Amino acid sequence: MSAYHRPRTLADALAIRAATGALPLAGGTDIHAIRTARAGWGDPWRPEILDLSAVPDLDGIAETAEGWRIGARTTWTTIAESPLPPLFDGLRAAAREVGGRQVQNRGTIAGNLVTASPAGDGIPNLLVLDAEVELASAGATRRLPIARFLTGYRSTALLPGEIVTALHIPRCDGARSRFEKLGARRYLVISIAMAAGVIRLEGDHVADVRIAVGACSPVARRLPALEAALTGLHPSELPHVPQPAHLAPLTPIGDVRASAAYRSEAALVLLRDLLAGFAR
């Protein structure tokens, strides 16, 4: 049987990762589901595991000089229940929509990011928060913006020796964020489409705005043309702005959850709803 490592320090974890390439295990909510899916059709999977659950300092949210540091192993429940400024309202809304309470209690923000599912609810939020991922390896630490970390459908720039140690979110004083998720039932549902946005006003006009849509492309995408069109407007004008042309970066597909055409339509509606929320 392959080894199972459960180191007690980050240094040990990085050493094991460097030496063995073992698969990092955080909440396990994705990894165990994959194990079961494969076993169901006679494809047993028992990789060498690097269990991060005993490594100290990987979880929790701390305020830093530049913003916030969210530990890699921070769970959705912690995010939902932490006192955070309105900048995090969208991420917290997403935290309450990931799976059910059981999954929220175990699933982590880094796990969501590294899984890099097109339907990962955390990802569009991290994109609009301008988050950077902190990657540690035995020799070094580096940071990458989320958009560069996510390289494609379920693929990332994580190197074989690296683990994610944290996410960094820059300060954006006075900003708030929102999240809209669409699924075919109330709980425990993978998104058909979703939209996330951050907005900062100066006076009563939009000074900064960042918008992203998930589950409508291999990787969730920011919508720069829409962001440009929204900048400078009064909040009450925002819901009328999104138009099909703004969705150009998206390439939705049809699957068991919805058709491609519907995803485009729904994305537009979610964007309008998202922006209407800012107008309130």
Place this chain on the structure above:
Amino acid sequence: MTALTVNGTRHEVDADPFAPLSDTLRVGLGLTGTKEGCNAGDCGACTVLLEGAQVCACLVATAQAEGAEITTVEADDPLLDTLRAAFLARGAAQCGICTPGMLMAALDLLRRNATPDRRAVEDTLGGVLCRCTGYLQIIDAVLDVARGNVAPAATDGRVGASFPRVDGAPKVAGTERYGADAAPDDALWLRAVRSPHAHARFTLGDLDAARDQLGLVAILSARDVPGRNAFGIMPDIKDQPVFAEGYVRYRGEAVLGLLGTREAVAAVRDADLPIAWEVLPALSGVAAALAPDAAQLHAHAPGNILVRGHLRRGDAEATLAAAPVRADGTFRTSFVEHAYIEPEAGYAQPGEDGAMIITACTQAPVMDREETARVLGVPDESVRIIPTACGGGFGGKLDVSVQPLLAVAARVTNQPVRMVYSRAESMASSTKRHPAILHARMAADAEGRFTAYALEGDFNTGAYASWGPTVANRVPVHASGPYRVPNVLNRTRAVYTNDTPAGAFRGFGVPQAAIATEALVDDLALALGMDRWEIRRRNAIGKGDTTPSGQVLHASAGLPDCLDALKADWDAMLARVAAHNATHRRLRLGAGIACMWYGCGNTALSNPSTMRITLARDGTLTLFNGAVDIGQGSTTVIGQIAADALGLPIAALRQVVGDTALTPDAGKTSASRQTFVSGRAAQDAAKALRARILALANAGDGARLSLDGTRLTVADAHTTRILDLVALDADLTAEARYDPPTVTLDADGQGVPYATYGFAAQVALVRVDTALGTVKVEEIVVAQDVGRAVNPLLVAGQIHGGVAQGLGLVLMEEFIPGRTENLHDYLIPTAGDMPRIRIHLVEDPEPEGPLGAKGVGEPALVPTAPAILSAIRHATGVRMTEVPVLPHRLMERLGGGEPPPIPLPSLAFGV
């Protein structure tokens, strides 16, 4: 070794640190109260508390639980005890397989928040699926605890009383034993290797060499089947092999059986086995199978047509042609998965001289016995079926699953063998609801009286017959709905394809037909400018009316009463819709209505039940009840009926349930027949026992009985006599058999197919987001004629559960072979998807039934889908002809992302 602290006790366990905690609790520590329904986080059955927070134990690596405090359903905890009591009092545990997870989720919430509101309860239970209850009784139970008003345990178990289920205590304690929960220590594990292809030929290489190389005890294949390698529901159609013989007809068909230790069978990669596949083009859907050049899947079914159903009364074609108002449409439904939370599981123990004992979850022990005996090539008597608790069935556990596989394995090795299906295996291999393509036409006269109905229906029965003939025969009888229709022409076909076999699922095709017919009834109302309630009331079949089979309904035909009971709700709903929609553009309300009827028991076939009741000389009173309780509550209801008929309290009654060696045949638990047929047999048996007691005591009819140890007191107006049971020569025993009277159907489907029918109507209020195509069902009001509500609490549970399944069928459930074989992609309603439900029980007693009772299990599901469709149409003007109504399907019909213009045509519709 990993150290785990479970419910305050420290254990050392030797497990793979990566193994899911749920496995380690169950297999390593024997704590089987924690259930496994999917092993993927999708069902929540495995919910435990880890450091006080609810988690799916199947998603936690065992090593991650080291040093943490783990709380499971077995915990001794006062708050948990209160929850247990509340669950019992509310009927919140039906089959009980979800109950441990529900209790743990609720405990997590109440420890965090002692006074949660309804929303908080829904949020906390949102990750645990229940397929039986429709959640409302569970939510109410948790709220009862939060509000400190848990009802005290009921003591009155007489017929008509809301009595908590008699088998409830182990379900809330976590001690109930389901198929996967127990097996002999020396049992080998069996895992089936299943075809990943829908249609293929294959050849097997050297299995003995593979066995040795993979460290297995045996690899079983078709050559190991000692008797006939064939099974199937119909006596004359045993078309499905236990192990495929060089040819598979669907994805999920068993090809090999791997026997060995749990670890060894799990470690085998199917791709390493010596199976050489030759993949053939698959016939997916009936159109492909009916094509002139389609492959012929079974020699006995030319053109791939398994069976045709037919009913003709009057002249439907001529009437349709001449009718002033007509409606027609073509409707499509999908495969629907039963999604019982307990995957199939059990074990087999071989005995001497060909004997075999199978202990497994099932709905039909006597049929399992026949199937297993044939496969083993032994007489039926050699096989004993002992049902475990059944974690949901809904028709899906009427067919054998693990039983023949286990029997073959135990015979070959002469050792006990156990097997637990994975969720993927359960979903890929077990039967489904038949997808239907229904072309229906209906006509009315100028006053809105129905004059004719015609249906052509094709049902995709998948690769094997299973219950296909039953569906094809039941639908023509019911299709025109519970209405007076003088001219009817119904033709159905069950068609073989390379899809997953379709079988029995709550309603046997009637829910599909109701979707078509009720839409046409709405069409006729619209064409005539009539209210939708009004047209149904005008045509509702009632006492003295004749059905399309030519049967005159002599009694217990309460549909008119059901509709009358709903009238005020209907009017209020319409008013609410009109007021809301006058000012809302995007979120639109709609009200819908639908009716149903459903014949209890087999269609024009004998389906007897026999019950035995014994008062032993040691004072034990036992009902030998062969009717398996799959969560719907038959043990309680039949017990209430028997106890009442005998004249002793239900608390005095012990039951032996479903064991083919101990109980007489009470038939299968299907077709809403157990309360009606088995209940009647139990009543007759208990009455006979009472008569013997009264005769012994020389007492009059009205005598009161009481039992204290072995002293049986018989008191009538004149005397009190005490019988000392010990002194009797023999135990007092009585047996009765009841077979509901039916008359075979002739070539035109004329006869008396059922002794009695259940009737119901429902009205639904929905909220449609016309920009996204999403539908939220806000409220459903049910009126159902149950003959007599033996136990109103359990009746309500059946209705809620039926509504939940109807809601799933119409809004989200779509099984696609190879694509939605898990509870991640196959969605069933969660605690947050349920509407408010109100119930009007109509009790129009059935003279044949026990104390007037008849079946309730299936009726609740049937009208829900068409009522919701009617409401969606009211809200949007769109008549949906394909279910499920996924958001994208509704949007396609609404035509683009812009909200539809106001006023909608539907505002004139039905108001």
